[in-house]
Amino acid sequence: MEVLPLFRRCGTGPTEGSVRRIQMLDRSDWLLITDPAAGVTVTIADMLVLAEDVHAFEDENDMVRRVTSGPGATTPYDWEGMNVALIRRIHDDGLPATQAELIAEMQDWFADQSDGERIPDSRTIRRRITPVWKALRREGE
Template sequence: MALPPRAYYSVVELTYRWECSLHDLMGWAAVEKFDIMTMLPSVRVGEACISGFVVVSVPDVFPLVRPYSRAPEEVRLERVRVPNTPDWLDLGAEDGRASKGQKAITVRIDDLLVLTQDVHSFEAAHDLLRRPASHIGATARYDWENMYVSQILRVYERGIPASQSSWVEEVQDWFAEHSADGNVPDERTIRRRLTPIWSALRAQD
């Protein structure tokens, strides 16, 4: 028996699927091309309880994608919206503190997702389904495979880098040293490829 389709994609997965940046995703969500969501346990908001998938406010989570290691590891949600409803629900009191008896609700970049139906609708609307993979039938511009091997050895021998920004600089130096034509990937591209690895490594601390 075949498994059902997946319910959602993480925003990090979508940066690979669509070959875009997290900033791109935030911008598209801000202009309502799709909703960015997270999943909550049961939370009381006023007289109601909400749980499961909820839409997050882009301004609340935008700090998570600040460049150059200035992004916080997590942010607090100030408001959420139940899917297919127009009204936002405030999660905190006006003075910025959580309501009495309620803990502040925080999310990390790995907690953010887009429902599969929205992913497919976006791809159909922008003809992404017909776009061929850029690596098929062509030589890769950068030697990502050997870079990954070098960084696996680096982490094994020397441990996790002090910061993601310093790691990006190390990878740029690696490409500069090993590039036959002098081409080096830009910082944003390297960061996008390192982000899921960095998040997984830091989660083990």
């Protein structure tokens, strides 16, 4: 609570604050800072959050992690698997009448693969399917 004003979203908070107590990683109790008596002055740049705490928070609040580009990018969704399912669906049955139907089928595929726990929203799937949809619709015209 001592440094919470540093994290105001609107940017109107102070640029530094004083920490008067700390908690060691391996302890559950708080230690009071008595020297200096006013506590230790810190800025936002001094604040760190452990990656494991960020991931736990995201999991607890059902948040999607940011996807980074390049090798080793992490995402909670099996996009490569979806691409294979998409190709097989189009190869075996052709395109459905609407893109919305195809998106719904891919959401069903994600639900089947993750026991209904990890299903991207339709907008996210649409962004990945639209280039394929447009290219195939153009060829069919």
